[in-house]
Amino acid sequence: MIYKKRKNxxxxxxxxKIYNTGKDITLKALDNINLEIKEGEFVAIMGPSxxxxxxxxxxxxxxxxxxxxxxxxxxxxxxNLNDDELAEIRNKKIGFVFQSFNLLPKLKAxxxxxxxxxxxxxxxxxxxxxxxxxxxxxxxxxxxxxLPNELSGGQRQRVAIARALAGSPDIIMAxxxxxxxxxxxxEEVLEIFKRLNxxxxxxxxxxxxxxxxxxxxxxxxxxxxxxxxxxxxxxEFYRNI
Amino acid sequence: xNFIEIFKGAIQCLRGNKMRSFLTMLGIIIxxxxxxxxxxxxxxxxxxxxxxxxxxxxxxxxxxxxxESDNYRSVYNLDDSDIDLLRDSEIGLESVAARMSxxxxxxxxxxREPRGAVYATDTHFEDIEEVTYLSGRPIxxxxxxxxxxxxxxxxxxAETLYPNLRSPIGESITLEFxxxxxxxxxxxxxxxxxxxxxxxxxxxxxxxxxxxxxxLPLFNRITGDDEYNSILVKPVDPLEAQNxxxxxxxxxxxxxxxxxxxxxxxxxxxSSFKEIxxxxxxxxxxxxxxxxxxxxxxxxxxMLVSVTERIKEIGIRKAIGAKNNHILMQFLTEAIVLSLTxxxxxxxxxxxxxxxxGIFVNIEPIISPGIVIISLLISTAxxxxxxxxxxxxxxxxxxxxxxxxx
Numbered sequence: 042m043i044y045k046k047r048k049n050x051x052x053x054x055x056x057x058k059i060y061n062t063g064k065d066i067t068l069k070a071l072d073n074i075n076l077e078i079k080e081g082e083f084v085a086i087m088g089p090s091x092x093x094x095x096x097x098x099x100x101x102x103x104x105x106x107x108x109x110x111x112x113x114x115x116x117x118x119x120x121n122l123n124d125d126e127l128a129e130i131r132n133k134k135i136g137f138v139f140q141s142f143n144l145l146p147k148l149k150a151x152x153x154x155x156x157x158x159x160x161x162x163x164x165x166x167x168x169x170x171x172x173x174x175x176x177x178x179x180x181x182x183x184x185x186x187x188l189p190n191e192l193s194g195g196q197r198q199r200v201a202i203a204r205a206l207a208g209s210p211d212i213i214m215a216x217x218x219x220x221x222x223x224x225x226x227x228e229e230v231l232e233i234f235k236r237l238n239x240x241x242x243x244x245x246x247x248x249x250x251x252x253x254x255x256x257x258x259x260x261x262x263x264x265x266x267x268x269x270x271x272x273x274x275x276x277e278f279y280r281n282i
Numbered sequence: 283x284n285f286i287e288i289f290k291g292a293i294q295c296l297r298g299n300k301m302r303s304f305l306t307m308l309g310i311i312i313x314x315x316x317x318x319x320x321x322x323x324x325x326x327x328x329x330x331x332x333x334x335x336x337x338x339x340x341x342x343x344x345x346x347x348x349x350e351s352d353n354y355r356s357v358y359n360l361d362d363s364d365i366d367l368l369r370d371s372e373i374g375l376e377s378v379a380a381r382m383s384x385x386x387x388x389x390x391x392x393x394r395e396p397r398g399a400v401y402a403t404d405t406h407f408e409d410i411e412e413v414t415y416l417s418g419r420p421i422x423x424x425x426x427x428x429x430x431x432x433x434x435x436x437x438x439x440a441e442t443l444y445p446n447l448r449s450p451i452g453e454s455i456t457l458e459f460x461x462x463x464x465x466x467x468x469x470x471x472x473x474x475x476x477x478x479x480x481x482x483x484x485x486x487x488x489x490x491x492x493x494x495x496x497x498l499p500l501f502n503r504i505t506g507d508d509e510y511n512s513i514l515v516k517p518v519d520p521l522e523a524q525n526x527x528x529x530x531x532x533x534x535x536x537x538x539x540x541x542x543x544x545x546x547x548x549x550x551x552x553s554s555f556k557e558i559x560x561x562x563x564x565x566x567x568x569x570x571x572x573x574x575x576x577x578x579x580x581x582x583x584x585m586l587v588s589v590t591e592r593i594k595e596i597g598i599r600k601a602i603g604a605k606n607n608h609i610l611m612q613f614l615t616e617a618i619v620l621s622l623t624x625x626x627x628x629x630x631x632x633x634x635x636x637x638x639x640g641i642f643v644n645i646e647p648i649i650s651p652g653i654v655i656i657s658l659l660i661s662t663a664x665x666x667x668x669x670x671x672x673x674x675x676x677x678x679x680x681x682x683x684x685x686x687x688x
Contacts, residue, residue: 104601104682125605131681132603143598143685147298159287160603204602 047079050115050212050243051101057109058096058266070096072266074110078212078245081278083238085254086247088263095216097263098247102135102214103127115211132160136205140217142197144189150200151176151185157208175203179233195226202233206242213237215246219253231256285615292616295588296623306584307624309577310664313570314625314657318632320566322647323639324559330645341520342410343527344381344512345534345545359509364534368515373529376518379406380498382510388443388492389456389465396439398492400457402501402510410516418451418472421497425471429500433457433468436476439492449473457494462505468496515545523547574660577624578668585617585672596676597684610677617669618662625661629654 058071071093078084088094099105100112103119112119115134122130131137136157144153154172163171176182179199189197198218205213215234219227235256238244246257254260258275261268273279296303347359360380368378382402387395401407405426413420416437425432433455444450450470458465476493502508517526527545534543589596596609636647 099682102601104685125607128600128603128605131601137601139685143594143601145595145598147294156599157602160599160605160608165287208603 047081049077049113050080050082051076051078051245052113053077053110054113055110056100056107056112058093058100058105059108069266071100071107074268076261076268078243080243081238081241083234083244083256083258083275084246085257085260086245086263087249087251087254087260089249091265092263093266094247094249094263096266098214098216098245101245102137103130128160132157133208134211136208136210136213138198138201138205138213138215138218140220142189142194142201142221144197144200144204146189149186149188150181150192150203153189153200154204154207157204161208171207172203175207176200178206178237179203193226194222195229198222198226198230199233202230202237206237212243212245215244217247217249219248219250227253288611288615289619291612292619295616296620302584303620303623306580306620307577307627309573309580310621310624310661311577311628311631313573313577314628314661315630315632315635316566316573317570317657318629318649318653319636319639319647320563320570321653322632322636322649323643323645324563325648325650326636326640326645327559327643329648341523342514342516343523343545343547344514345527345530345543346512347542347544359511360513361509365513367533367536368513368530371530371533373533374518374522374526375530376516377406377409378516379410379514380404380510381407381512381514382498382501383512384462384501385460386492386494387458387460388439389458390443394442396442396492398439398494400433400459400494400496402496402498403514404498407495407514410514414475416473416475417449418470420472421495426497426499429497429503431466431468431496431500432471433494433496434472434474435470435495436493437473438476439494440470440473442492455494459504464504466504468494574664577621578664581617581621581665582668582672584620585613585669586675588616589613589672589676592676593679593684593687596679597681597687600679600681601685606677609679610673613673613676614666614669617673618665621661621665621668622658625658628661629657632657 053074053076056071056074056076057069060068060070062068074097086094086097096105100107101114103114103122107120114130117130119127119130137143144150145156148156151169151172154175155168158168158171173182173185176185179202181196181199181203184192184196184200189200192200198221202213202218205215213234218234219230222230231253234244234246238258244257246253248254255274258273258278260270260272260274262270262272345360362380365378365380368375380403383399384402385397386400387397389395405423408420415434418434421432421434424430435450435455440450443455444453447453450473453470454467455470456465456467498510515527515530517523519526531543531545599609599612633647633649636649640647
């Protein structure tokens, strides 16, 4: 209807996620989720804890399997893929940014950034160049040879963003990326996301902070495993889509 | 992701836990070093022994009657007519000597009575075997002929019997001829170097048979019998030995017609060191295998700990695209690097212990490249075998569970 020219990056049809928490007790973490996300979108997934937003993120990130429904990522149906194929999708199509940064403490900043490229089989010289480029694009090239524990929280998250960017993924998924940051670093990180989005990157961001969500173009709200609200923030963007 | 990088990562990780890595390697270090040290000392000792044997017995053969039965006295034995046949045959023999061997016990009256063998020989023996006298002199020709009860003994027995004497020359010694059940007294006139002397320096003197030599005519008078059980011969040309010996056998068989003669090279007889060595190396191999097995279990244990500690890391790696095989290779390489490093340290430790032990037992150890390569292969295999289970466990982790782990 309103989304016509841009291609779907993500397409969810009737997604369900059911956990077996006890012998006969099941918990429906996600219930009949239908969603489309197109190229160039910047989507916030919001909701209180236990609403299913993190489960949604894990499924979108191909870290977790689904119990029912269909998930098309860039046209590929995720359902029947094995561990290695999923790993390849996470490696090539998705860039993750986590709340707790999840950098490997023994690797230097640039080595952390280069790690996804290592698994992609990129040659070591090219790896370093691309890692440096990614660090440069988040303005932290001068810290390339530092270890994570020599960096501030904001700097670590920028390294993590560089790592997510290094493999030129189709989509960046950020799970509470500002949750562990002070307000100044939060601003910086959000600015980076907005700039990346303006340059064409598709971004999905889980957050529970309303002001963070307001930076995005669209907010999807979850409650009790259901998608309850789909709110457009940047009307301009969706008018021209 | 190439192997060198995985390798570098593994080394980096092990260096991050130096103490733990070292303790884990200990079992492998001990196992490999004992194998290396044992083999080094063994090979060195073997070379020393065969060296001294070659000196005393190179190119010397003994012809014997092939007596399968225990009661060989009733069967045909060699006598002077056989010696004469060989001496007159002109088949290329440099010298021929008669020898009778008899098992003995040295009667000391003490708690320990050395056992061994006495060789009753004729005067030609000294032409055939090079004997080094450490003190005294050989049995004189006149003493051979006149059946004087003198004896020359090996230096190890001499030191055992007379630990407080600088020289046992002139002392008397009482021997019991075990199969004859006879006891006789002899005067020691000479002490010669034991052909397997290397063994005594290795602290194994008590394993050595006592070794003495007396006059054959005297021995014949004691037994009342003029036979002997072997003839020692030395071909003129050592390279022609096989031909010369088969001709000698033909000569002897011409007299006797039946095929009862056999010959062997003297060097092959000096094998008591090798026997001890093989018993000892069997024991060391046993200890080393247990040590290596325990070392392997240690590697597995520490790798399981390492996997548990790094669940989060595994989760991160998987989240950014590591395949199961990447994780498997990472941990497997770590296990191999761990055990291979242990193996390398074990080779070094084994080398130094062999050198140190070698100083004490007066043997120059020989570490062959072969045993080093085998040791390193074994350590690699241990890492591989005992690393598979933890590495597999790591590789099959569910990324989301691993990521959630704190």
